[in-house]
Each structure stands twice: as structure tokens, then as C-alpha cells.
Amino acid sequence: MSRPDPRTAEAYPNIICTVDVVLLVLRNNALHVALLKREQMPFKGRLALPGGYIHAQEDGDAEASAARVLREKAGVSSPYLEQLGSFSGARRDPRGWSVSLAYYALVAPDLLSETAHPELAILPVDALPEPLPFDHARILAAAVERLRAKSQYSSLPCHLAGEAFTLPELQQIYEAVMGSTINKVSFRRKMDEMDMLEAVPGAQRADGPFRPAQLYRLKPAFRTRLKLINRGF
Amino acid sequence: MSRPDPRTAEAYPNIICTVDVVLLVLRNNALHVALLKREQMPFKGRLALPGGYIHAQEDGDAEASAARVLREKAGVSSPYLEQLGSFSGARRDPRGWSVSLAYYALVAPDLLSETAHPELAILPVDALPEPLPFDHARILAAAVERLRAKSQYSSLPCHLAGEAFTLPELQQIYEAVMGSTINKVSFRRKMDEMDMLEAVPGAQRADGPFRPAQLYRLKPAFRTRLKLINRGF
């Protein structure tokens, strides 16, 4: 039990430390995840979550590793990024005992079509063409569950919208993420109470031959931090 | 960017992988944390969260590591144990780039006084006698915040009570954890709705020269899993 050897740090070196990122985006009102074909063994050629080793030399912490992975492997910079948790164990990676520090990121649809790497596969989370390697299915499920849960009481889904959006659009995003319809009056009342949106002066968006909707954007204070509410919709 | 070398796993070995456990208990209606004097450098002799290296040989995953640390270092077995998150970076440990997989555990007061190791220091989370080493203050704060947040909408605080408890006792626990008083009628209505308690037949507890209170216990289904509710108290 007592381990007086000061070199204990070197006595347990056989743990693989990686980060994996669940990059989520909304397309056609359905949640999609960005996957990459693995270029290395194990599971070479299979679609998997973007991930990689932690680079102790360059990454200040694991969140920086996740941001670097997103930048290098997906071409995505500074999205909403949050720690999801760790996934660890002897069996999840055939190379040995491993730890994956999992993060999830939310981006607006247009960001992913414009600047992201073309080799990214954007696939609906509910209908992946092949099973994910490692325990990436569990990680993805945890990310989706987290997003759904936080959507109930926070501004999190706003990060799936673009820079500016109309209230009907935002409601559609909330509904798509949570998988249920929301009462329009309740939704707008809540958005009003939360006091996190500001109208873009004079800007409206028409979606057809009818009354255009007012455009809104997140107030600066909530662009990185979330806004929480007490009750649901 | 491409790393064809199959020995990349060995190319990044310099990451210290540990688990740390925030062991919480309620004493005198105040949240307390169990700390241990560190037996090794760095911070030898300082009070810190119980923790240790992951033992890839014996631990199936990091939660098993946390359970082992609790057992070996605190003498506590099978409490409520949940992952808190990871804390990582180049600077948090003077030995180098490190990852702490943090867990938090809840135990009943009597469990800690009876079976736990005597060298455990049980101190109020709001008034520690000395600053914690590493980033343990952040980890502790995250655990307390998580407990408070989950107490709003779950059965989590029940794990701070003993095997059997009265409703007034349980309400006091909820109030102590959340730091605010709860309406008695609302509290009992909620407990009733949640349908997670069962009366211990014929068992009551008297707290003075007045009407004794009915004893309750968690239904078996909720002894390890949490029960969630939609709204607060």
C-alpha cells in the first residue's frame, strides 16, 4: 500500500491518453455527427470520432488538445466546446489500458459546409452506416444525451444556430434537439425571460411569401457561457 | 500531421494518470469532505483528496480505480460513486503533464465513523484549515457544485442519509446540501410523486418527547441509480 519509491510516476506509464471530440451539427432538422476515416491502426479505414493523442509539449490542457484536434482534423475553429467526461479501461482499445478524455462541440451548419475539411463525414446520429470502433458509440450517445438534457434548461442549442437567427428557426432547433414540439407562446416567453437574445436592428429574414421574421443574435455575454433557466418549456 | 509510426502510443508516454476522489459526508448539517495527509512528494504532509495512480494491472476502468482508492486509503466500500470529470494540464502537478480523473462519493455519517480509517480528516468544505494542493480546491468545488445542482432534481442527497431515515431528517439533508429551506408540503408532495421511498413497516424514530416520525428507506431500484424529477421543490 505505501509506495515510498519517488519514481512511482514512471512505474505506471502504460496508459494511453487520448482526446475524442463529438462534433455535432444540425442538418435537415436532425442531429448529425462529424466522423473521420481512421488513418491508422487499429480500426484503420473505419469511421470514428475525430481524436488523437494528447501532445504534452503543445497542449496546455485536455481542452486545448480537443480544440487542436478539431482544428487539425476537422478544420473547425473555436466552436462551443465542453468536456463530456472520461472513458477508460483495459478493454476499450486493443492497444491496452486507455483513457479517452471526451469533449463535445456544437457548430452552426454553414460553418461546417464552408470551412471544414471535405473528408469529414456528416452523418445522422440515429442512422450511422457502420458501427463505431472503440467505445465511440457510447461516447456519442453520452454527448447526445447531454445535449438533450441541457437543452431543457439552457441556451445550449443556440450554438447550433448561426450568427443570427429568427425565433421560429430557434424554436425548430430546440424541437429537433429535444425531439418534441414546444408551445410557441411558452418558448417565446422563456426566451424573453432568459434575456440572452438581442434583435439585430432592422434585420429580418423572409422564408416565403409572407411576413418576415425578426433576426436575433446571442448577447455577447452568452457567446461562450451558457444561460440557465429554472423551469422547462 | 499524419503519423504512420505504429509506435505512436509509446511516443507520448509522459502523462501522469491518476484518480482523485471527493468523499462527501454530512456532519452537523454541514457538508464535510474527507482528506488525507499526503505520504509522498510532492506536497508531502499536506491534506489532500484521497487519490492515486491508476493501476492498469488490477483496475478494470477508472471507476474501479476510484473504488480501490476509497477502499485502500479511506476504508470505505461501495458508497455512491460517480464520475465528476477530468482535470488535466501541464501545470496542475509539479511532476509534469497530468490527468486526474475525478470522482465524488457520498456516504452516510455513521458509515464514516464506524468503518473508515481513523487518519481521515473530516473537514467542512466551507472552512478548510489549509489550502488544498494541486488543483484539489477546484475539484472539490466542482463536486460540491455538482451535488448542489443534482439535489435540485434528483434523489442524490438520499445517499447522504443512512439506511433508514425519517422525512424530516431527509428534508434537513436536502436543505443542508442546497443551502436553502424547503417548504414542508412541497417536499413531501415531491417525495410522494417520485415514488422512490418505502416506509419501514412499524419502524419509527423519536427525536424527543413528542410524536415519532415514520422511518423510510430507498426502494431497492434507487439504491444505485438516481431518480430524477422534472421540477424543483
Place this chain on the structure above:
DNA sequence: ACAATAGTGTCTGTTAGACACTATGCC
């Protein structure tokens, strides 16, 4: 009987959802 707390019935203010209505753009 009294003190003190356990436990419940009921009222009231608040909140979320249903519905209907008005507003505004394009044809």
C-alpha cells in the same frame, strides 16, 4: 393538559400550455 414536532387539507399566487386573435409580408 401541555409542549413539541409529525403529518395533512386547503387556499392562493405563479407558471406553462391551449387557443384565438392580430400583424405583415408577397402574390
Place this chain on the structure above:
DNA sequence: GGCATAGTGTCTAACAGACACTATTGT
């Protein structure tokens, strides 16, 4: 003016908190 959707006013049902009341024990 008609149509389709944006946006709002208002009613109602559900819910949480306040309060008062009854119940039950020891002294």
C-alpha cells in the same frame, strides 16, 4: 383581398409555496 406565417393577448389547468389545522408522542 387571400394566404401563409410572425407575433401577441388571454384563458385555463397544473403546480409550488403559505398557512392552518389535526395527530401523536412524552412529561
